[in-house]
Amino acid sequence: GAGVSQSPSNKVTEKGKDVELRCDPISGHTALYWYRQSLGQGLEFLIYFQGNSAPDKSGLPSDRFSAERTGGSVSTLTIQRTQQEDSAVYLCASSRDRVNEQYFGPGTRLTVT
Amino acid sequence: AQSVTQLGSHVSVSEGALVLLRCNYSSSVPPYLFWYVQYPNQGLQLLLKYTSAATLVKGINGFEAEFKKSETSFHLTKPSAHMSDAAEYFCAVSEGNTPLVFGKGTRLSVIA
Secondary structure, three states, X not given: OOOOEEEOOEEEEXXXXXXXXXXXXXXXXXXXXXXXXXXXXXXXXXXXXXXOOOOEOOOOOOOOEEEEEHHHOOEEEEEOOOOHHHOEXXXXXXXXXXXXXXXXXXXXXXXXX | OOEEEEEOOEEEEEOOOOXXXXXXXXXXXXXXXXXXXXXXXXXXXXXXXXXOOOOEEEOHHHOEEEEEHHHOEEEEEEOOOOHHHOEEEEEEEEOOOOOOEEOOOEEEEEEO
């Protein structure tokens, strides 16, 4: 079946604008994760959704970042009032549940000018 | 809280030589351990995982890793490097009910 998909693949935005990044997980996967990958910094956990439970937002760096997952499937990560330090690749992953391996999408490269 | 340390941000090997990428972890409970590979401009792909079964885990593309509890290590090896192995490799740990915690990655270069 299809893997995890993300859109857009690239996004260039001006400082101060809001952006929305989309993730379509693998069908049937109940767990969905967002990570941020900055140059030389590895992967930084942002937020985690598991089924209908309240999301784990412990990794969100500021209140400008938010995410939702509608109908237990598609997820949107929103960054408000973007800053240059938000420039990074944003990766989405899904898994059957929290203890199984995660499958990653190709990422969205965000550039804030 | 769990953590991962990958020794060496960049490793360079000759084609046909042994590949050894080091990973040490910290976890308060028996961990789940993973190695992922990331090719340029792509997402991460699972190479192999350890989930408390056999300590020597075989993965895709000829890679394997050995879980050593006494050394809190999970090093990744491949007997003979191929040019196509050039990529970024990430070690990750989970305590089973927590999101994966990733190391900072090791970039592997293969020299012809």
